Amino acid sequence: MSAKRIKGYEDLDDQQVCYWKADGYWLIYFPGCGVGNLRNHTVQEHEDGTITVTPSILTKGHDEGQPTEVHGYLTRGEWKPC
Numbered sequence: 001m002s003a004k005r006i007k008g009y010e011d012l013d014d015q016q017v018c019y020w021k022a023d024g025y026w027l028i029y030f031p032g033c034g035v036g037n038l039r040n041h042t043v044q045e046h047e048d049g050t051i052t053v054t055p056s057i058l059t060k061g062h063d064e065g066q067p068t069e070v071h072g073y074l075t076r077g078e079w080k081p082c
Contacts, residue, residue: 003028003079005049009035017079019051026051030070034061050077 003017009027012018018029019038026038036059044052053074060069072081 001079003074003077005051005077017074019074026053028053028057028059028074030059030061032061032063033059033068033070036061046076048076052076056082 001017003019004013006012006018006020008020008022011020012029014031016031020027026041026043027035028038029035036057038053038057041057042054044054046052051074056071056073058069058071060067062068070081072079074080
């Protein structure tokens with residue numbers, strides 16, 4: 001699934017994995033889970049504007065009061081869940 005690079009939180013697409021850079025840090029959004037930061041990851045930005053993140057991304061959040069968890073890889077802007 002393609003993730004979408006956006007300019008900032010105000011451009012978030014609630015139906016798609018989105019990522020952006022704010023104040024020097026990369027952030028990522030997962031529908032039904034929320035926003036996570038990538039400060040503990042290595043982020044490689046590619047010439048086409050996509051990013052690759054290592055190691056895998058694990059985010060925990062809430063959706064309608066229920067705990068949620070997202071785990072997977074972002075490689076050249078493509079999201080692949082574990």
